[in-house]
Amino acid sequence: MTSSNHSQNRELQQDARAWADFTGTKYTAALRQMSSPLAQGLLGKRVSARRLIATLNDHELIGGRGGNPMLGENGYRSEALWNFNGETDFIELALISDLLRMYTPISDAVSPEVGSYSLKHTAEWFLSPHCSYVSNGRLIWAAAALGLPVADPGGDGPNLLIGVLEREHNYVRRMVGSEQTRPHGEHYRPAGYAHLQSALARAAAGELISNDWVRPTLVEEPAPFHDWLIMQVSRDDAVGDLAGDYSAGVRGSDHGIARTPAEMLSIFHEVSHSSEAYDAVVVAITEWMRTAPSPTPIRTERLGGDTHDHGGWGAGAGTTERIEFRCPCGDGTIVEEHDNVPGFREHDVRIACDKCRAEWHFAEGRGIRDWALEPAAMSGTL
Known part of the structure; x- marks a missing residue:
């Protein structure tokens, strides 16, 4: 056994003992949870049971600091006791932690906006059937243990605000929620979304996820x-x-x-x-x-095309080719035609739409297969 494996096993055992003592369950049952593929950390390091336990006392907002607990099963200021089943309670917290890791944390200069109660429902939808119920308190607990910003919106309710990007959360909620309109843009999809979906399925099948996921560096494409x-x-x-x-x-x-x-x-x-x-x-x-400096003329979407053999006109066989593209307004087409026949090599492109023919023209200096469009108004011909 390598020193690394020995250290990992020791940490598992220490976590299992701490979790067994905290939840009043048997050590062997706790160790079984610590060793589950679903609890190994699908989007980061394995969640520490001892850190989770310490958070309930030490955290600046939800920590009891040696006094009465500030967090319960139903949320902040909840008197509802934690319900530990001794079989999946730690695994569920680990999965909730991975779901929260999927999102981009907000910067210190931004106030949290996503409500814990909304996040808990999104977690249920995303993690089902591996974790079909997520309490408000456990969602807050996992967020605090991860070090995400957590804020009290005021009032005396049980919900807190969690520091993840609101638009990423809205994207995920619409993707996994029941009776939600699915998003059509992918620009707010969290970086870890696809990886977590794949890792969940693999871990549920018993696979230990050995490759660490690294949050990609954000590279903004010119727009x-x-x-x-x-x-x-x-x-x-x-x-x-x-x-x-x-x-x-x-x-x-x-x-x-x-x-x-x-x-x-x-x-x-x-x-x-x-x-x-x-x-x-x-x-x-x-x-x-x-x-704009040196704007690129417009190419439209290809719709289809076909190529036919041609026997030729005495100088050998060839092909004829026709390719259609969507015109800018969408009601017509742009047609490319190519006669690739020896002695009759002709090539043409035209706008087969009266409206677009009046509003667009082909950019100069380009070949037939390299055509692109510019608004006719740019040259004062509209």
Whole structure:
């Protein structure tokens, strides 16, 4: 046995003894919980039972500090006694801890906003069937033991505020909650979401998760069009209305982030919108492309295509190819056609939509297969 394994076993045994004493259960039952694959730490180090116990006394808000307990099964200032079943109580706290680790902690400069009672329900939905009931008190207990910011919203209720990102919590709640509208944007998905789902399934099957999860370093992708558009919210015109609706959709994960004008058009094809809203998109894209340094012209989504063999015209066989792309407004297409026949090699691209043909043109200096669009208004032809 290596010194590392010996140290880990010793910590397990110490935790098991402490948990057995604290909960009034047998040491062997406590050790069985400490050794469960579900309690090994799926998004970080294994949760320490001794730290959990110490938190109930030492924490600056929920700690009893040698006096009456400040936290009970039902939450803060609850007189309800803890209900320990001796079989899964520690495992459940470990799983709740991993769920909380999934979220990005808020900075010290930000006040906690997510209510413990709302978080407890999200935990139940996410962790089911491995932990189908989470009490308000245990959610608060796990958060405090992890060192997450915990705040009292005032009043005399049992709920506290927990320092995780509210928009990440809203995303998870909508993904796992019953009768929730699923989000369409992924920008607020917690970094550990997919890993925790996978690790839960593997641990439930008895696998010990040996590879440590490391929270990825946040790398912000450039989003020049998004940054410009959200700055237009205060405008009293159609572009201002568009910016307000777009910003609300981003906050609610109703759609993704439009880093470029092309992504903005893609979003519009995914959500219901009026013709006036589309016209505002064209105006916004035109304004942005006029002022942005070296803006990239727009490519639209490919819809399909086909290739056919052609016997040729006496100089050998070849193929004909037709590819269709969505036009900017979505009601027509952009068509590429290629005759790859010896002696008749012709290539063409056209906008097969009257509205878009009037509002867009092909950017100059590009080949047929490399076409891209610009608003016609940029050149004063609209």
